[in-house]
Amino acid sequence: MKKFFVGLIFGLLISICNIAYASETIKAILFPVKYTFNGQERALPSNYKTLNIDGDTYVPTRFLVDNMGSNIAYDESDKTINVQFPSFLEVKSDVHSNKENDIFNLFLFSEKASYKKNEFMNIRADLRYKGDSNLALEYSGKFMGFYIEDQKGNRSDLGGTLALFPLTVKPGDEYHRIFPQWLQQQYNFDYHNPDNKINDTRLLPTNLPAGTYKIGVEARYILNHAYQDTKTLRTEIEITIEN
Structure with missing residues (x-):
């Protein structure tokens, strides 16, 4: 009888374990x-x-x-x-800057001048064409690109390609771009990756370390491919990351 009870208990334990295992798969x-x-x-x-x-x-x-x-x-x-993620509500920009040349006006807006370490950086850029006729140009990689620069002068961007792409801008054209949040990981990969031990940016922190940074945007384009007449229009703002 004792062996029967031992066997019964053992059988119940196996059944319970099987049920628990099945519920977790x-x-x-x-x-x-x-x-x-x-x-x-x-x-x-x-x-x-x-x-x-x-x-x-x-x-x-x-x-x-x-x-x-x-x-x-x-x-x-x-x-x-x-x-x-960015707010879908109307957002007032506390910080902004703009630069212009005879062709474009480039604007950069930030919801805040100071963000907490794990807070979404709500930053956007607008590029507006000022001309009153069509303009043919070319650009390499990205027509508009963001960058991060720290107080030591370390700069990080998402890079580009050598390929050239044609673009025709028309009167009234505007281009908008949201600050890519993963650029913060790229910065950490470039400057906070001891001994280059991490090869995948996804394994690095997704937020900037505490400090003061310049967030900038560039519009880079070529007006005359034959003469490589490359133009760069740049504007930037200063933001602080708090702990």
Whole structure:
């Protein structure tokens, strides 16, 4: 009888463990799909997977957040995923600057002059064409690009390509760009990556260290490809990151 009870208890324990194990597992199926953001297709990196679980689609959070111009970070201390995104409400800019030449007027706006360390940096740039007739030009990589510069003169941007792209601007044309939050990770990769041990920017902090920085935007274009008449229009603001 004693052996019977021991065997019964052991059997119950196995059953309970199996039930607990089953409740913590799911059946997922790889879901090969394409993604478009505002009509532009974005390829899913090879290290990411899309899953179908009980008819619902599960997408890597970072992939979505990065392609929507937002920011994401994981806090290991309290197991929290922090997502930061711009406000869709009307935002008053406390800090702004602008520069112009005979062709364009470049504006840079920031919601605040000082941001907390984990706060979304709501910064945008506008480029307005001043001419009254069509203008053909070319640009390399990005027509408008942001950069970060610290008090030591260290500067970081998202780089560009050597390829040239044609562009025709028309009277009344305006170009708008939101500050890319992942540029902060690029800065950390460039200047806060001891011994270059980290090769993937996604493994670095998604926010700037406390300090004062210049946030700038450049419009770079070529008016006459034959003579490489490259023009750069630049403006910047100063912001502070608090702990």
